[in-house]
Amino acid sequence: MFSSSFLQRRRRVFLTVSANTNNYDVKSAAGSPADAVEVVVNVNSGVTIGDAPGTGYGLRTGSSWNGSSRVWLFNKGTIQGKAGANGAGGAGGRGGNDSDFGFTPGAAAGGAGTPGTAGTPAMLVNVDTAIDNGPGTISGGAGGLGGGGGGSGGPGRG
Numbered sequence: 692m693f694s695s696s697f698l699q700r701r702r703r704v705f706l707t708v709s710a711n712t713n714n715y716d717v718k719s720a721a722g723s724p725a726d727a728v729e730v731v732v733n734v735n736s737g738v739t740i741g742d743a744p745g746t747g748y749g750l751r752t753g754s755s756w757n758g759s760s761r762v763w764l765f766n767k768g769t770i771q772g773k774a775g776a777n778g779a780g781g782a783g784g785r786g787g788n789d790s791d792f793g794f795t796p797g798a799a800a801g802g803a804g805t806p807g808t809a810g811t812p813a814m815l816v817n818v819d820t821a822i823d824n825g826p827g828t829i830s831g832g833a834g835g836l837g838g839g840g841g842g843s844g845g846p847g848r849g
Contacts, residue, residue, distance in 0.1 A: 709735045736826070770830075
């Protein structure tokens, strides 16, 4: 599984995530240590770490660690990114005009829908990290669905 040298000569910090949370930053939760540390993170079963809008990751290790710091992540819960937003549907087409000379075909087709946006990653890892995902789940957010096209306009009546 993990080598015994991984746990040697570092101060140890133990963290347990026991309730649902968003945007978990390991370094911040460990007190932003300046020295070389080993951080052991346990995510309990049934717990979800997700991404709140606009931040980018469910869990991040944090940045600017002392060069020999390490993180162990034991995940029995769910770490997930945020799903992308769905695109908007296209505008409907304009129907034909009434005419004294018979019907006129529809004047405009429907518009195209807009694409959905990308989902976000589940994690950002910026330091030496070992992950034991055991019975847990780590999943990025799916992209949003594209919007449907608008319907075409119908014929006019004469």
